[in-house]
Amino acid sequence: MIKFLLKGLLRDRSRSLFPILMVSAGVFLTVFLYSYMRGILGDMVDVSARFDTGQVKIMTRAYKELADQLPNDLALLGVNDLLAQLKKNKPAMLWLPRIKFGGLLDIPDKKGESRSQGPVFGLGINLRDPDSPEIKLLNLKKSLVRGKLPENKDEILISEAFAEKLGVNIGETATLLGSTMYGSMAMYNFKIAGTVRFGMLIIDRSTIFADINDVRLALDMADGASEILGFTKDMVYDDASMIKVAREFNQKYSNQNDEFAPLMLSLGEQGGLRDILQMASTLGSIIVTIFIFVMSVVLWNAGLMNGIRRYGEIGVRLAMGEPKGDIYRSLILESVGIGIAGSLLGTAIGLVASYWLQYVGLDISKMLQKSNILIPSVIRARVTETSYYIGFLPGLFASVLGTMFAGIGVYKRQTSQLFKELEV
Amino acid sequence: MPLVKLEKVFKHFPIGGGNFTALKDINLGFEKGEFSGIIGPSGSGKTTLLNIIGSLDTPSEGSAVVLGEPVEKLTEKQAAKLRSKYMGFIFQTYNLLPVYTVYENVEFPLLILKMSEEEIRKKVLAALEWVHLTDKINSRPSQLSGGECQRVAVARAIVKQPELVLADEPTANLDAENSYHILDTMVNLNKELKTTFIFATHDDKVIRYLKRKVHLVDGKVVKDEVVSSQ
Ligand SMILES: Nc1ncnc2c1ncn2[C@@H]1O[C@H](COP(=O)(O)OP(=O)(O)OP(=O)(O)O)[C@@H](O)[C@H]1O
Ligand SMILES: [Mg+2]
Numbered sequence: 001m002i003k004f005l006l007k008g009l010l011r012d013r014s015r016s017l018f019p020i021l022m023v024s025a026g027v028f029l030t031v032f033l034y035s036y037m038r039g040i041l042g043d044m045v046d047v048s049a050r051f052d053t054g055q056v057k058i059m060t061r062a063y064k065e066l067a068d069q070l071p072n073d074l075a076l077l078g079v080n081d082l083l084a085q086l087k088k089n090k091p092a093m094l095w096l097p098r099i100k101f102g103g104l105l106d107i108p109d110k111k112g113e114s115r116s117q118g119p120v121f122g123l124g125i126n127l128r129d130p131d132s133p134e135i136k137l138l139n140l141k142k143s144l145v146r147g148k149l150p151e152n153k154d155e156i157l158i159s160e161a162f163a164e165k166l167g168v169n170i171g172e173t174a175t176l177l178g179s180t181m182y183g184s185m186a187m188y189n190f191k192i193a194g195t196v197r198f199g200m201l202i203i204d205r206s207t208i209f210a211d212i213n214d215v216r217l218a219l220d221m222a223d224g225a226s227e228i229l230g231f232t233k234d235m236v237y238d239d240a241s242m243i244k245v246a247r248e249f250n251q252k253y254s255n256q257n258d259e260f261a262p263l264m265l266s267l268g269e270q271g272g273l274r275d276i277l278q279m280a281s282t283l284g285s286i287i288v289t290i291f292i293f294v295m296s297v298v299l300w301n302a303g304l305m306n307g308i309r310r311y312g313e314i315g316v317r318l319a320m321g322e323p324k325g326d327i328y329r330s331l332i333l334e335s336v337g338i339g340i341a342g343s344l345l346g347t348a349i350g351l352v353a354s355y356w357l358q359y360v361g362l363d364i365s366k367m368l369q370k371s372n373i374l375i376p377s378v379i380r381a382r383v384t385e386t387s388y389y390i391g392f393l394p395g396l397f398a399s400v401l402g403t404m405f406a407g408i409g410v411y412k413r414q415t416s417q418l419f420k421e422l423e424v
Numbered sequence: 425m426p427l428v429k430l431e432k433v434f435k436h437f438p439i440g441g442g443n444f445t446a447l448k449d450i451n452l453g454f455e456k457g458e459f460s461g462i463i464g465p466s467g468s469g470k471t472t473l474l475n476i477i478g479s480l481d482t483p484s485e486g487s488a489v490v491l492g493e494p495v496e497k498l499t500e501k502q503a504a505k506l507r508s509k510y511m512g513f514i515f516q517t518y519n520l521l522p523v524y525t526v527y528e529n530v531e532f533p534l535l536i537l538k539m540s541e542e543e544i545r546k547k548v549l550a551a552l553e554w555v556h557l558t559d560k561i562n563s564r565p566s567q568l569s570g571g572e573c574q575r576v577a578v579a580r581a582i583v584k585q586p587e588l589v590l591a592d593e594p595t596a597n598l599d600a601e602n603s604y605h606i607l608d609t610m611v612n613l614n615k616e617l618k619t620t621f622i623f624a625t626h627d628d629k630v631i632r633y634l635k636r637k638v639h640l641v642d643g644k645v646v647k648d649e650v651v652s653s654q
Contacts, residue, residue, distance in 0.1 A: 001535045004528065011523040316519045319480065320533045320580075321508020323501050 005330055009337070015306060016338065022302060023342025023399050024349065026295040027391035031350025032381070034287050034390050036357060039381035041280040045237060045273060050137050051203060053270045054096075054229025055242050058082070058249070062259040063226065070100050072181050072219060072226055076262060079225045086228070090245065093232055094133050097225035099124035099215045103178030103186075105208065107168045116166045122176065122208045124215030128152075137231070140196065140209070146170055147194025150211060155193035157209040163195045165206075170194065174208070180220035188218035199378055230264075239277055242266035284386055292394045292401075299402025304409065314410055324411060331407045332400060339399030343392045350391060357381035425492070426453035427588060427620055428477055432486035435472050435643075446472045448643045450486070454622060456587070459614045461623035463631055464640035470624035471592055473640070477622065478511060478590045479503040491587060508536045512581030516593035518573040520565040520580075526552070527561045530579045537584060551583035555609055571602030578606060582613055589613075592624045603629045 009016050049055055059067065063074040076082070079097050086095045105120035126132040127140075127150050135141060140149060145160040147170040158174070168174060170192055178186045190210060197204055216222055230245070232238075246264040255261040268274045317327055361378040435447035446469045454460060454477075462470045475481040476488050479495045480503075488495040491510050498506065507513075512533070520529050530551055534544045552558045555575035565573055574594060581589050589610075595603040611633060613619050623630055631637065639647035 001538075004524075004532070004535055007528070008521065008523045312519055313521055316521065317532075318504070319478070319507060319513045320536055321504045321506070321511070322536050323504040325501070 005334070009334055014309070015334070019299070019302060019306075019335075019338045019399065020342040020345065022299065023295070023339055023395045024344075024346030026291060026298070026398065027343050027346025027395040028350040028353070029346075030287055030291045030391035030394060031347055031387055032353050032357075034284060035350070035354035035381040035383050035387045036379075037283050037287075038280065038384055038387070039354075039358065040379060041276055041283070042382045043380060044276055045267070045280070046235075047200065048271075048273060049231070049235075049237060049267055050139075051200075053265075053267045053273065054227075054231060055093075055237050056230040056246050056249075056264050056266050057270065058228040058230070058262045058264045059226070060260045061254070061263050064263055064265070070102050070226070072099065072101060072179075072221065072224075073183060074260070075099070075181060075221060075224045075226050076228065077224045077260075079223050079228065082262065083228065086230070090230070093230050093245075094137075096126065096134060096137075096229045096231070097212060098227055098229060099212055099219070099221060099224070100226045101178055101215065101219060103176050105162075105166065105206075106175040106177055107166050108173060108175060116168075117177075118162070118166060118206060120162070120176070120206055120208055122210060122215065124210050124212040127157075127209060127211040128155075128213075133231075137235075138209075139198070143196040143198050145195045145197050147192065150193040152191075152193075153211075154188075154190050154214050155211075156190040156214075157194050157196050158192055159204050159207045160195040160197045161204050162206040162208075163192070168192055176208075176218060178219065181224060182220060184220075186219050188214075190214070228262075237267055239266065239268045243268065284390055288390060288394050291391075292398055295394065295398035296401045296405075299398050300405040302402065304406045306406070311410075328407050328411050331403055331410075335399045335403035336396065339396035342399060343395030346395055347388065347391050351383060351387060354381040354383045354387060358383055427456045427458075427491060428452070428454040428622075429489045430476075430483075430486070431488075433473075433476065433483040433488055434485035435469070435476065435481075436484045446643050447476075447483070450643075450645060452638060452645065452648070454620065456620055457614065457618045458636060459611065459621050459634060460636035460638065461625055461630060461634040462638045462640055463624075463626055463634075465626060468640040469643040470626075470640055472643075474590050474592050474622065474624045477588075478513060479506050508533065509584075510587040512584070512586040512589040514574075514577050514581045514589065514591035514594045516596045518565070518570075518577045518597075520573055520576055522565050525562050525564055526557060526568070526576050529565070529576055530583050533580060533584050547583050547585075548579075551579040554582065554613065555579045569602075570597055571599070571605065574598055574602065574606055575609070578609060582617075582619065585617055586619065588620045588622065590622050590624075593627070594623070595625070595627050595630055600629060603627070607633045 058076065060074055060076055063071055066074065083095055083097065101122045101124065103120055103122065104117055106117040107115045109115040125134045127134060135149065140157065150156060172192050174190050174192055176186070176188045176190060180186045212225070216224060243266045246266045249264040253261060254263045268277050314327060318324065358381045361380045363378050430450050430452045433447055433450040434445060436443040436445050450473065462473055464470055476483050476495060477490055479490060479498060482496045491506060493506055527548055530548045531544055534547060549558065552561065555578050557572065557575055557579065560568065560572065568576065594606060598606065607630065610621055614621055623634065625631065634651065636650045638645055
């Protein structure tokens, strides 16, 4: 009997092929959408971590309150000491001091008079050391457009777009006009070693990267840093464990009454990233819920139409003396098979498409011209473990649920009534 | 004891606010080996009556004992078992399963009875022999003429050699020649296997073959005549 029913299923494409394609289309969309959203959210978090928040970040209490204004007068001091302790207590993590600063970048001509100038955002990092983890972290080598990475004192990197705007070339001098940690006027000559482009508009607009030691000199910040970022070596952010790291640190170092005491925040505790993280984790269930609902309705409908089309068959089977329960069961079994086949197919196609978007990427920089958010201008999907199964159960579930709903119509109907309907 | 015994059978259908009574006080018996028909104008209740005898429907009042089983008291499962073991159905519209071959269509009732493959093969070929369709074993219904389709349906109804065959307007879609062919086949079956046939029809070609005619008008039996010699 099973063989007999299977034969019918395979021969009747409107019962096998089309429902399979419908399920796989839905599953494909789920897998792809999920991977795509994961990619975007993951990139947002990842980029934020690398350029701004770290997985954890240490600032002074006071600095944190005004962080937007880059208040270096409130910066951390005694940084070397603190770093030594961090490396001792958490040797598995990278600890990177940075100075963020603002000011005016002035390009002098041969006579020393201003040729061009513009507001600048600067990042002082461990740049000169060829083994510095920052080089990899910020992907500096690959982002280099012209010139080379700084090797000598006072050499800096500048955004390619900024360099073009200022009309400055490799090897030329750029003067930073800013203020020292103590509020007096700072003026410091840097030398352009190379230009960079990251594909993120906010950073590509007007940024310089200098070695933190040069910046300390420039801004009179000996043994100081705006912030210290911490990263796990695998660069995978785990909210719970970073919250724990921060809590331990704060218990030891953070003093409620001292506004210059260091305070550690996890990535999730900074800015709007908490929401993004939460979104990433609830995303899956949202997509799946919507999918199950929509697909069930669609498949239910398809099942109904198919069921009506099959009243003839069902009526005959009933008349031949096949019990209703058996027929209902065989319909469900059919839908299980279709659900599995469709889910497998849809997952396979979804993964292929997601992997494609992960490795090739989609350039959306044209659409982002005026954007201020820190997101990469190339969209990449991210295939996670979840991508492999997120569509599978819903596909199966929707297929079976749709058939069950449709089948109830058959089940509830008086046998003779099914006949009437099939004779019309 | 008669094969089918109907006593004081009423059938009401709910329509709108009230009820429509399709069968009124039917008292009938059919013996084994009968070749009889329920005849009457359209809407007189023939199909409704046949459905009750076939345990596809239940009477609203009264009792219908078919093959010793009271139809109105059977569960869905028991009714299905009764049909699968003892009854064959033939419909006006053939109702063959389009994705299956002639052989597979005829085989189906035997699969429900879980017969062995060997036994099935023997019975299916014999049934197709009866209706002269052995050369179309592997055709699909869409490749057959209407007459051939109905012959497949007859083969399917008789393949398990049931006690009772119920045929609702079996010739309505057939021309004269095919109708007679089908009817001859059924008469032969009735003679050789003692299969009981009950028709529902208003087709003169069928009526001519019947040995007993139950006339139905507005859900009531108005005449029950036995044709003595034919
Ligand atoms: N499910 C139902 N609900 C309501 N009324 C019904 C139902 N089934 C049958 N009827 C009514 O019962 C009456 C008898 O119907 P039935 O199908 O038995 O007629 P019939 O004699 O077989 O007619 P025909 O020769 O046209 O097939 C009709 O008037 C029909 O409208
Ligand atoms: Mg009828």
